[in-house]
Amino acid sequence: MNTVKKTTITAKKIMTTKGKKLAAGLLVLLSNATLMAPVVAQQVQTDEADETIEMPVEMPVEEPVNDPVNDPMSFLQAPFRQQQFVPDISLILDMGVGAYSLPDAQRQALISPYALQQQVDFHHAVNANTGFNLNYAELTLSAPVDPYLELFSTFHLSAFEFEIEEAYIRSRGLPLNTELVAGKFLSHFGRLNAQHAHFWSFNDKPLVYDHFFGSENLNELGARLSWLAPTDFFLDLGLEVLQGKNSASFGQAGFVSGDQELLAVNLPNLLVATAKTSFDAFDALTVLGGLSYARGGSRFVPPDAAGLVEHNGHFHAAQAAAEPVEALTTYVGATQILGADLSLRWFVDSYRDLSWQSEVLLRQSQGNRYAEGLATPTSFLQLGGYSQVLWRFAQQWRAGVRADVMGLNERREGDLNIASAARLPQTRYSTMVEYLPSEFTRLRLQYNLDATGFDHMAQAAPVHGLFFNLNVVMGAHGAHEF
Amino acid sequence: MVLKTIFGVAVLALTWSLSPAEAQAKLQVVSSYPYISSMVSEIAGNQVQNDTLASGAWDPHFIVAKPSLILKLRKADLLIINGAQQEIGWMPPLLRQSRNAKIQAGQPGLLDLSTFVQKIQVPANVSRALGDVHPQGNPHFALDPDNVPRIAQAITQRLCQLDQAQCNGYRQNESRFKQRWQQSAAGWQKRMAPLKGQKVVQYHRLHDYFLQHYGLQSVNTLEPLPGIPPTPQHLNSVIQQVGREKVKWNIRGVYQPAAPSQTLSSKSQAKLLTLPHDVQAVPAAKDMFSLYETLVKGFGV
Numbered sequence: 001m002n003t004v005k006k007t008t009i010t011a012k013k014i015m016t017t018k019g020k021k022l023a024a025g026l027l028v029l030l031s032n033a034t035l036m037a038p039v040v041a042q043q044v045q046t047d048e049a050d051e052t053i054e055m056p057v058e059m060p061v062e063e064p065v066n067d068p069v070n071d072p073m074s075f076l077q078a079p080f081r082q083q084q085f086v087p088d089i090s091l092i093l094d095m096g097v098g099a100y101s102l103p104d105a106q107r108q109a110l111i112s113p114y115a116l117q118q119q120v121d122f123h124h125a126v127n128a129n130t131g132f133n134l135n136y137a138e139l140t141l142s143a144p145v146d147p148y149l150e151l152f153s154t155f156h157l158s159a160f161e162f163e164i165e166e167a168y169i170r171s172r173g174l175p176l177n178t179e180l181v182a183g184k185f186l187s188h189f190g191r192l193n194a195q196h197a198h199f200w201s202f203n204d205k206p207l208v209y210d211h212f213f214g215s216e217n218l219n220e221l222g223a224r225l226s227w228l229a230p231t232d233f234f235l236d237l238g239l240e241v242l243q244g245k246n247s248a249s250f251g252q253a254g255f256v257s258g259d260q261e262l263l264a265v266n267l268p269n270l271l272v273a274t275a276k277t278s279f280d281a282f283d284a285l286t287v288l289g290g291l292s293y294a295r296g297g298s299r300f301v302p303p304d305a306a307g308l309v310e311h312n313g314h315f316h317a318a319q320a321a322a323e324p325v326e327a328l329t330t331y332v333g334a335t336q337i338l339g340a341d342l343s344l345r346w347f348v349d350s351y352r353d354l355s356w357q358s359e360v361l362l363r364q365s366q367g368n369r370y371a372e373g374l375a376t377p378t379s380f381l382q383l384g385g386y387s388q389v390l391w392r393f394a395q396q397w398r399a400g401v402r403a404d405v406m407g408l409n410e411r412r413e414g415d416l417n418i419a420s421a422a423r424l425p426q427t428r429y430s431t432m433v434e435y436l437p438s439e440f441t442r443l444r445l446q447y448n449l450d451a452t453g454f455d456h457m458a459q460a461a462p463v464h465g466l467f468f469n470l471n472v473v474m475g476a477h478g479a480h481e482f
Numbered sequence: 483m484v485l486k487t488i489f490g491v492a493v494l495a496l497t498w499s500l501s502p503a504e505a506q507a508k509l510q511v512v513s514s515y516p517y518i519s520s521m522v523s524e525i526a527g528n529q530v531q532n533d534t535l536a537s538g539a540w541d542p543h544f545i546v547a548k549p550s551l552i553l554k555l556r557k558a559d560l561l562i563i564n565g566a567q568q569e570i571g572w573m574p575p576l577l578r579q580s581r582n583a584k585i586q587a588g589q590p591g592l593l594d595l596s597t598f599v600q601k602i603q604v605p606a607n608v609s610r611a612l613g614d615v616h617p618q619g620n621p622h623f624a625l626d627p628d629n630v631p632r633i634a635q636a637i638t639q640r641l642c643q644l645d646q647a648q649c650n651g652y653r654q655n656e657s658r659f660k661q662r663w664q665q666s667a668a669g670w671q672k673r674m675a676p677l678k679g680q681k682v683v684q685y686h687r688l689h690d691y692f693l694q695h696y697g698l699q700s701v702n703t704l705e706p707l708p709g710i711p712p713t714p715q716h717l718n719s720v721i722q723q724v725g726r727e728k729v730k731w732n733i734r735g736v737y738q739p740a741a742p743s744q745t746l747s748s749k750s751q752a753k754l755l756t757l758p759h760d761v762q763a764v765p766a767a768k769d770m771f772s773l774y775e776t777l778v779k780g781f782g783v
Contacts, residue, residue, distance in 0.1 A: 147588075170578075172583075172586060173583030173586055173589075174581070174583065175583060177556055177580070177581040177582060178581060179578075179581045226581070227581075228552065228556050228579070228580065228581045230556075233553070234549040234550060234552060234553045236549075236552075236579075276549075278548070278549035278550060279550065280548065280550045283537070286546075286548050286549070286550070288549060345546075347546060349540070349737065350540045350541035350544055350737045351541070351544075351739070353546075395711055395739070396711060437710075438610075438613070438614070438709065438710055439571075439614060439709060440610060474610075478574055478575070479547065479570065479571050479572055479573075479574050479575050480547075480575060481547060481575045481579065482546065482547050482548055482549055482575075
């Protein structure tokens with residue numbers, strides 16, 4: 001190791017001329033380099049043009065010599081360069097083109113007996129209209145903040161809006177296999193809630209998620225502590241303390257009914273607990289199951305003077321009351337949601353797999369409905385779910401079918417059961433095929449038959465929808481979880 | 483109430499089965515690919531608990547991030563990865579979900595082998611317009627016989643750092659392994675010598691280190707760009723090139739689709755070789771020695 005000897009001497013020489021810091025840095029570099037077998041002698045010019053040091057650096061042969069990224073001495077040329085600290089940045093774009101069998105205005109006025117508040121929440125709806133749709137652009141930025149924290153953020157961009165969809169810190173290296181997340185984030189409730197739209201297997205998400213959590217899913221301010229239990233099987237436990245503003249099931253707003261004023265809730269009032277487990281039945285078959293439980297206070301406010309209902313900071317027209325079921329507004333109660341999910345995935349080879357995924361969500365709430373200051377004991381119980389099968393049959397091709405079912409729908413006000421059992425169950429069927437020209441582009445054709453809507457005459461109004469969607473990702477986007 | 487009870491019972495049942503035998507004396511080493519764990523067992527024998535994440539027969543770029551792999555990482559004292567972004571598509575979520583502080587980036591419990599070897603085909607500029615390129619160069623460096631001792635050395639040093647008590651044993655095994663490797667490599671060198679200068683096409687740039695070491699010339703790939711499956715137009719142009727340049731071999735990795743390579747060989751003189759890229763990619767490749775032996779034998783020498 002002749003080269004190494006020579007450099008040590010040169011490094012000593014530098015210590016006198018350039019200060020200890022630089023020399024110490026070089027020595028660290030050297031000691032690293034001596035550990036590495038492939039040592040390439042490379043000429044590095046210092047800013048003192050006459051002084052050339054020969055030093056071993058780990059450097060691929062085909063690298064251009066003047067490469068600022070890998071050149072360990074580049075700080076001499078650009079002392080305040082921060083380029084290498086740029087976080088991972090990616091932009092995802094989703095657009096679709098297609099048509100529905102009903103005119104948009106008519107279709108958007110349809111009522112589902114399941115939508116408790118009867119409000120139209122198309123805010124983050126995908127393919128909201130016939131014709132071309134710019135569904136979203138999603139900008140993500142993430143990087144370690146320091147040795148202790150990572151920052152992850154997703155910005156949801158629509159044609160005229162820029163929203164913080166997620167912005168949270170994540171602990172790095174907490175002991176005992178725990179992790180703490182704090183900020184605004186998607187709850188890990190169920191199998192799908194935490195997934196971003198571009199990772200969904202269909203253009204739209206299951207109906208039960210739309211009904212129970214709204215078009216933005218359960219996305220809240222709060223903190224999450226998760227723990228990978230020291231068991232012989234996979235067991236991931238999580239506990240979330242959330243503000244509970246989600247107005248599809250929870251909410252905190254105050255309102256006035258007659259001469260009674262119901263004050264707004266300010267403290268966090270939503271708790272979510274999750275448990276996930278998984279095992280490989282054979283080498284090629286993976287089973288994943290989960291249980292989720294959410295419990296929080298509910299406030300369903302009346303529409304404001306303009307007839308608008310607030311949903312996660314956005315205002316939507318409150319729907320006309322559905323006959324014969326009236327919209328559940330001016331409601332104060334406690335709601336719990338239980339979710340159970342099961343996924344099976346069978347791998348044929350590196351590029352082919354068959355997966356089956358199903359989820360059932362049960363929502364139960366008990367409270368009072370206020371009218372002219374009078375409280376009527378009110379409760380509701382709803383059950384919904386979906387089941388889907390996806391078949392990736394070639395490296396670039398995947399096809400799938402999904403059935404959405406909304407089953408149980410009980411609602412009691414006083415002694416009356418006012419939900420309409422005759423309309424059950426309600427279903428939506430979807431089928432899709434997608435082609436991925438590369439890992440970063442996805443073309444998807446999806447057909448939906450949605451039989452959950454009723455028109456203002458309470459007549460069933462099935463809607464057919466056929467959409468072709470393009471989803472592309474640019475930049476540094478992290479790999480996804482299972 | 484009912485919901486609460488169900489959930490409570492489920493959580494209780496799960497906590498009840500917490501395993502008591504967690505504290506194990508042996509160092510838990512987890513490797514991303516089978517070739518790495520085979521080298522760990524050469525150096526550490528059964529002095530460490532040795533586990534692997536990926537299967538050798540599958541595309542190393544697209545290993546599924548199964549939860550069972552998170553379980554393996556949770557217990558790891560040392561995670562050894564190939565690096566050079568070969569695991570970029572599946573390792574980061576696993577590492578994060580493992581919630582194991584010991585093996586995160588920057589800790590001594592994470593060893594990136596790619597930093598100990600010279601990579602070839604390092605692009606000066608990267609753009610996804612050029613396909614799924616590896617900014618740090620071709621990551622399949624374990625197929626250069628000269629890199630194998632370097633990998634052995636890197637593993638030994640890290641094992642010594644984390645488990646000083648057994649260091650002497652590790653070092654002895656390492657030098658024994660290197661000696662055996664040198665002997666075998668000399669044999670392969672002799673057998674591969676007549677193939678020097680012969681031309682090769684590959685499905686993907688998977689065996690470049692091996693080919694370059696033995697002086698074979700890789701003139702094209704069936705993939706028009708890395709990660710993009712063969713198109714009929716591109717395949718046709720490769721078939722013509724193979725005829726024109728008298729390309730002798732047509733190499734396909736075990737996990738790559740067979741049809742394009744078969745089409746090429748049926749329409750040209752290039753002989754189709756389906757070669758392993760990792761230990762356990764084929765049953766015969768049980769360790770590094772038999773992996774290389776299988777590769778050399780594949781060329782009929």
